[in-house]
Amino acid sequence: MTDVREGVDALDRELVSLLATRFGYMRAAARIKPSRDTVRDEDRKASVIAAAVEEARKAGIPEQVIADIWETLVEGSIAYEFDEWDRTRD
Numbered sequence: 001m002t003d004v005r006e007g008v009d010a011l012d013r014e015l016v017s018l019l020a021t022r023f024g025y026m027r028a029a030a031r032i033k034p035s036r037d038t039v040r041d042e043d044r045k046a047s048v049i050a051a052a053v054e055e056a057r058k059a060g061i062p063e064q065v066i067a068d069i070w071e072t073l074v075e076g077s078i079a080y081e082f083d084e085w086d087r088t089r090d
């Protein structure tokens with residue numbers, strides 16, 4: 001069990017590192033988007049979540065769990081992008 005928990009802890013560190021990279025892309029998106037009302041894109045949000053759920057289906061892991069995680073992730077990303085957009089504009 002110790003090995004399993006060490007594996008989980010190492011994987012969680014990797015996941016956070018990958019998420020840090022993803023949030024870096026959100027900073028880039030906030031810089032690129034020309035107006036505040038383009039930060040939230042519901043069509044893109046739906047397509048990002050659908051793609052993650054499809055990957056979950058292929059991997060044989062619970063699709064609803066992945067849908068819930070991605071809902072939180074994309075909403076958190078949108079909030080972060082709004083903060084970035086406001087921080088970098090007057």
Ligand SMILES: O=C(O)C(=O)C[C@]1(C(=O)O)C=C[C@@H](O)C=C1
Nearest residue numbers: 029039040041044045048074077
């Ligand atoms: O694709 C974008 O436009 C993004 O800013 C990325 C992202 C995401 O988290 O994947 C975030 C905000 C948008 O509403 C849609 C998707």
